[in-house]
Amino acid sequence: MKIKKLKEIAKDIRLRVIELLYRHKACHLGSCMSAIEILVSLYFGGIMRKKDKFLLSKGWAAAALYSILAKKKIIDWKELLEKYYEPDSKYWGLVHHTVPGIEHSFGSAGHGLPVAIGMALADKKRRIFVLLSDGEMDCGTTWEGALFAAHHKMDNLFVIVDYNKLQAFGRTNKVLNLKPLAKKWKDFNFDVYEIDGHSFSQILKAFKKAFSRKGRPHVIICHTIKGKGVSFAEDKLEWHYFNLDKKLYEKAKRDICRGIN
Ligand SMILES: Cc1ncc(C[n+]2csc(CCOP(=O)(O)OP(=O)(O)O)c2C)c(N)n1
Secondary structure, eight states, X not given: OOHHHHHHHHHHHHHHHHHHXXXXXXXXXXXXXXXXXXXXXXHHSSOSOTTOEEEESSGGGHHHHHHHHHHTTSSOHHHHHHHTTOTTOSOOSSOOTTSTTOOSOOOSTTOXXXXXXXXXXXXXXXXXXXXXXXXXXXXXXXXXXXXXHHHTTOTTEEEEEEEOSEETTEEHHHHSOOOSHHHHHHHTTOEEEEEETTOHHHHHHHHHHHHHOOSSOEEEEEEOOTTTTOTTTTTOGGGGTOOOOHHHHHXXXXXXXXXXX
16 A cells, blocks of 8 residues: 555544544543554555454553554444443453454553463464553563563564653653663564654565564564644653543644644
8 A cells, every 4th residue: 555545544543533532531642643653554554464463562542443443444433433431332441352353452561462472372374463662661571571482483473662752650761761772672682673653664664674584573663752643742741641622622633634744
């Protein structure tokens, strides 16, 4: 698919997320927006084959993944729009496995990588993609998983890091320093890529190269901006938590339609 078309899809997904969050007074706007180009590339950019699996370890970006599944017609958009974040709905604010297209429930940080490793080990012929947040890498499970995956030469495992440099209580490198992040993964014997996570051409190129390399698990470190595309939310910690009032909802839609970058 052409990059122009992928950009159009990304815009549409951002607008859907804004709609869901505004209508249901839900949070995690920043977390969703930083991952849009990554998710669109996986689902619309020809990266995932039929039998491959994707896990959203940063399960609090549920509104973004649900919007993708709705765009793919795996779930019903109208139902999602009505039920997202509502009591007794299956469309939780954290991804839940009762929703079609969701492989596993996540939301408690640090669980996606171990689950992905188990799935990759169980069937070497399918590719497993897992999206981690940078804050999640504070969890010990990340590094135990990394040791294990490299030891078992799991080249069907693709770890993607949404490196937006903000986590729940502050700047990632102030809360617990991750730098130098690429070197750490290299030292764990991963095949490492470091790219702009909002550039479709860089994302697609990195995966193409990773698919050709055998014998090691892969990690694609995506430099991103939390809140990307919404002027008042970009790189702002509070938009992990805040919800949109009518004025900001209108402003967010204008920003996304116009394109602020
Ligand atoms: C084990 C655990 N502790 C605390 C939380 C609460 N929590 C929700 S999101 C989050 C961190 C958000 O920052 P980051 O992990 O970098 O994700 P981002 O949304 O920026 O991609 C935390 C601590 C959690 N989900 N799981």
